[in-house]
Amino acid sequence: MNLDLPDKPYDRCGVAGCLAPQGVNASAVAIEMGKALQHRGQNGGGIAVKPQGQILRVYKEARAFNEIFSSTEIVDQNSLKGEITIAHLRYPTEGSRRRDCDAQPFHASHQGWEVALGHNGNVVDLKKHRRKLAKFGIRLESDSDSEILAWLIVTAPGFTWRQKIAQSLCDVKGAFSLVMVTGDDKLIALRDPWGVRPLVWSQDNGHAFVASETCALDRINIPHSQKIEAGQMLIADSTGVTIAQYLMPQKRSFCVFEKLYFSHETSIWDGVIGQNRESLGSQLANEEYARIKSQKIRRETIEAIDYVVAVPDTANPGAYAFYESLANKLSPKLKFRYKRGLVKERYDHAKRSFIEDDPYLRKKDVEKKFFISPSLIGKSIYLIDDTAVRLTTFSILVAHLLKIGVKTIHCRFLAPRFVNPCFLGVNIGSRDELGAVTKDKHGNYKTLSEDQIKRKLNVSSLHYLTLGGMARSLNMTQEEMHSSHCTGCLDYNNPFDMRPYDPEYPKTPYAKFQKVNLPEVIQPKLTAQLV
Template sequence: MFDEVKSLNEECGIFGVWGAKDANYLTYLGLHSLQHRGQEGAGIVANDGQKLRAYRNLGLLTQVFSKPEYLNSLLGNSAIGHVRYSTAGENKIENVQPLLFDFTDSQLALAHNGNLTNADTLKKELEKDGHIFKSSSDSEVLVHLIKQSQKSTFHEQIVEALNKIQGGFAYLLLTKNELIVALDSHGFRPVSIGKLKTGGYVVASETCALDAVGATFYRDVKPGELITINDKGVKIDHWTTKTQLAICSMEYVYFARPDSNILGINVHSARKRMGAILAKEFPAPGDIVVGVPNSSLSAASGYAEASGLPYEMGLIKNQYMGREFIQPTQELREKSVRQKLAAVKGVVSGKRVILVDDSIVRGTTCAYIVQMLKEAGALEVHLRIASPRFMHPCFYGIDIQEKSELIAAHKSVEEMNQIFGSDSLQFLSEKGLISAIGLKADAPYSGLDMSYFNGDYPTYLYDYESKK
């Protein structure tokens, strides 16, 4: 989704290992495969059976672990790791995960993907009881609730704590004795478990990270599950049985890597179907189909196949431009777009171009891409978006929590078409998106969270209720 520059960002990616030699390096490799889910900070906590050790810092994974000793010091046969993009809490070192807690009788490390909708209320209550938070993120709330519990066992304390929090969460908890996985009652964020050839287990936000460490897929974590992994194997429990699947539809549209499978559905294949259905719903008078690199290429190929038009590489992305290119002014952003992306004149000149993008959120630079193609000689540019109009904020782990940020919430399709300078503009229907993903779930919207498009939130929003 290049036309957004700094736009839609996932909160993070989580990865865990139990029972494997060189758990620190496996975690590093797993996190590297999840780097697209967060680029602001990274960290790893390793467990040697006696002590948990952590290293974390701001930046990309390779920047955080720039010296061998940073990773080499994290010894043990189990570990958890995290790559972060902040949706709740500032971008500072205190919020980089995993969070490591040292108690008088134990240690506990936590990694969290998602966003709690009642964190502010819980924080205020906990602070009144004397709890002191060392970060401004919502992830720390769970640990304070666990320590507050009067239940007799650690697992009972976790269950009680999980039943007090609301919103989207996938948690990894690491102790000296076990790795614990917990998923919210709607399964907003994907989590999968893999098995290593050596007998150990890995847990990851996406299956592409399982592939990266040579693990075979074992199972997906399901809503409401509380899974314990230790030297005895995998034990599956539930912290609640009141569940209803509502996995984030934007995982399929944009966030996940194309080579990942989410609940048994390949992301690339789902995106191709989105493009194919879009072509049937909204054909355009074009000569070639061009996708916006990189997340829209699958949908563009699907559109081309369904429409019988050639799929061409009309836009080239500079792969060596990092997040540093994000600029503070619109003029500088426009120049940055031209450095990040280039039109291939020999491909688009004299052609009617059907430009396929996966989504439009803020729409801040879409006009410049259309303009770029026309300056390169495109006769017409017909913009086709492989998802419905993004009109409502997300509160379960994406950095869009204000309706004012969303162009489709304030502009009609025709108004956006005029703003972008495109010759036509159309969006995939909600029905088309649901059909393309193809989840077979006995739940609203076939088990997908479609609230971005229709405002029908699967849960009460608590602290965010006034913002929807």
Template sequence: MKREYCGLFGIYGHQEAARMAYFGLYALQHRGQESAGIVTWDGAAIREHRGMGLVHDVFNERHLGKELKGQIAMGHIRYSTTGVSLIRNAQPFLVRFKDWHIAVGHNGNLVNTLELRHELENEGSIFQTTMDTEVFVHLIAKYLNGGTIEEAIQKACAKVRGAYSLLILANNKLIAVRDPHGVRPLVIGRLNDNYVFASETCAFDLIEAEYIRQVEPGEMIVVEGGRLSSLRLLEKAPKRQCIFELIYFARPDSMVFDEGVYERRKTMGATLAKEAPVDADFVMPFPDSGNYAAVGYSQASGLPLELAMIRNHYVGRTFIQPSQDMRNFSVRVKLNPVRSMIEGKRILIVEDSIVRGTTIRTRVKKLRELGAREIHMRVSCPAIRFPCFYGIDFSSKGELIAATTPVPDIARFIGLDSLHYLSVPGLLDSVNEKDAHCLACFDGNYPIATGCHQGKMCLENESKVTG
């Protein structure tokens, strides 16, 4: 099971800021379907609306046209990786402290949350949620006494460890922050004379904003009075961008880490074709995640591409559903094979990843029942053997099939004639910056230390770490 984490959008100086935030979140809906929220600043007061569910269910014309007044807005969509699924855990997280109205939206995950919560509680802080995002808020308030908001944010970020891209609305300032390793994406653009921020550039395309660049790792950007300034937040660290953005999570029409997601996925498929050719009748993806790697595999191998599995577009992503029973139902409803394409055929399936293998096993069984002669699978990323503690809610290590099971046994479990994962060198050859990505879910080398032996993460008794 793969769960996404969160999406961020912010805009400064627009007459319809709340409506622009709504459209931005709508474009980022694939990053989380649990909750959505927008806050605005009208020059005197901060306003908010949050709710559980999809963006178009949470907001209506009354919210966007009347209640969420102001020319500065920021929004957040969430799938939790820390904090249970409750409205009080929906973001942006809003507090009022002295003369400050502060709203924080967070994409990523802190690995020293419990340590910081205990420290802050001992100093008198009272927590209202179970989110690690609230830790940022308490730290900012703690350091805001006698200093600027920028200094307080800088000191807060010096205390935390983990992955974070942040949008912070503090009175008349909109502030964007990215952790020193740049694990989670955050980009900046311009809509006429207005600055905009988002987790992915597909949000800019919808509102016809111009993409400028990504927020650099360790950078803090402050927009105030329509002017933008850039500050070095913390000392530079080696880039460790989450490569799963390029493999799976980001929308294919986005630029992430200054790379075109569509092109990178095609290249992964082409590299896979070179590593593991198959004598098959055709290549097919399991829509939609395998589509673009399948195109690359087909073009590189010369095998025809067939869409022999049809997706019901009115069923949401299976891993988003919080109920196991509902998720299993969605698996059956979501994809249906084209029967006439299957019988007697040698089929090569290109998939983006395998987590537990149970969903794929159900689909392969169906193909067998329809008379497929051979079924091979090629996976456009390496085997996932380790959990992610930086904002992707991969299952625990015990539920990751590749953590304990050799590849031939995985193939037998799923019901395949052959199985090949893209190698780590092949994956890195498929992206532009070969030394700039976190590969911890593949090799267990976690770039942000948590105090465990030899710098490895403690894989047991570790609380799930936000969305």
């Protein structure tokens, strides 16, 4: 069990940007927006600032954004004030966690074209793009795909930013929601043609704003926003804001886990995120009720349950909706109640930068993540979590609950099982990391059944929300969900053919049975041609 790997999926980044009228400082606004996106990245952060008529400045560190900018000291000492500012928060992949050079924004300058760039997502076809840059003799300072994107843009042919961006990104495979500030005083924001990661914008009182989520706009009291759609680019400068299609949109593939887990519950994307999570809980209750009626789980087992307990914090809305919906469906004689039995430790645990080397201390570190109410001792509980990718933290939590005297645990998850890595911006690099996946004696990957996972965790019962249930919670059929969302981590429904970038694919069930949803192959078309 690798306790160094987090049990939850983490989206790698959050981005924000602000353009203010002449003479007005945008950095304070962008920093406030960045602080509202802290849930998207805790291991690196920075800003890029462009005062009108002056040089572009970048400041970044490999620590949490709200720690870097906890006061105005860094801004004042480094002259980080100007009319255009972008902010970036980073959650990195394994192996590059604490290096300042991997923090963003990245700066690139070539033949008079200058940009600082922040990126949310991940590029899968990096080798060919590295070869392109080698022709220019460019020496990269990091291993980041984001730095490559910055250099691709400034070295691309074109007479305008729109032309250069279209030319540079038309053959890039991956997820990229980008914010940029340019040397000629422009704020630029764009999404990839599949629309994998979110990006919104707004304007007010001469300002233009862009951010990964609407919660960043809420932080600065901007109530109205619009999506930047797949393949669209926003350019804002002193003359105003323009939005245009720079690449034709491809198969719509918004990451389903943005709605299920990554985004803040107060953010809006096709509805309020928190309400989406409540719908997951209600649908999980529907499936639980069907299991009771079909006697897959005995009614007397349910009657013995005392509490419904959420694993905080992101599971809270769904867990309460599960409780409320199931209680309404069953007899009022049932005694179980919703209980805030686990409380997340917010201070000592949150301030730790590194997990201890000693396995015993690492285990204790996980146990200290939650305060457990003594009222759970001797009780039977539903334990509701949104998802547990690796089952590391979750298995330690279950063992600890049983150790202190919880009588029985019935695990329910508000999402289907993770059975594939994510190549598009989430920290899941291999099926070997996944708690619901195992290997047979030939090294082929197999998905564990719910009963096998139940025994693995030593719990009394276990159920994951089905794919169909997840679709219904989003008010869609499964087919509609597949045509509008990326669910690659759950069933290999990806924006484009991911097999060339998945070295484990030959050992998966998809290769054996050809059970893979391949999108229609459409060549990205430029909408900003050179003249």
